[in-house]
Amino acid sequence: MAKEIVDAMAMQRALTRITYEIIEKNKGVTNLAIVGIKTRGVFIGQRIADRLQQLEGATIPVIPLDITHYRDDDAERAGEKSSFNVDIDNKRIILVDDVLFTGRTIRAALDAIMDNGRPAAVNLAVLVDRGHRELPIRADFVGKNIPTATSEKIRVNMKEFDGQDGIEIR
Ligand SMILES: O=P(O)(O)OC[C@H]1O[C@H](OP(=O)(O)OP(=O)(O)O)[C@H](O)[C@@H]1O
Ligand SMILES: O=c1cc[nH]c(=O)[nH]1
Helix, strand or coil: CEEEEEEEEHHHHHHHHHHHHHHHCCCCCCEEEEEEEHHHHHHHHHHHHHHHHHHHHHCCCEEECCHHHHHCCHHHHHCCCCCCCCCCCCCCCEEEEEEECHHHHHHHHHHHHCCCCCCEEEEEEEEEEECCCCCCCCEEEEEEECCCCCCEEEECCCCHHHHHCCEEEE
């Protein structure tokens, strides 16, 4: 059975805090670009970009990334590359996803980013870090650390896609 563990208000506050941390770490927003991992990472990335616009008056591009063909368990379609419509050379990339678990999605996303250019830096922002990493990957900005059992599943709901905000465990 699904149980809500983070409500809409708390989720929005976590995203606001991440936005301030991004500004602080980057000493502003110059040269930033957001790469959002489909599906919900794109909506989270867009929310962060909207807040950055409000706070700093800057329009930060949000690049949607589908990592399906970069996964190490998708050998059949490996080699199909995703191409960005924004030049990322020398940009400071904020890579955004909803949940960080084994780290395999982020590893694949880093491959896709490097196929598209040479950014100055890549930082990782996730709404939820649920632990159980299988690779040496960590997030620079974390909305909520939620300890889980491997058998559990975290689900992030976003207004834009799911009709309402919130984080559930099942
Ligand atoms: O760290 P990892 O073990 O790679 O797990 C994290 C990824 O898993 C989820 O996607 P999922 O593949 O469940 O698809 P979904 O986005 O459709 O839920 C989530 O959106 C992350 O992208
Ligand atoms: O619990 C999990 C694990 C991977 N991806 C999710 O969205 N939730």
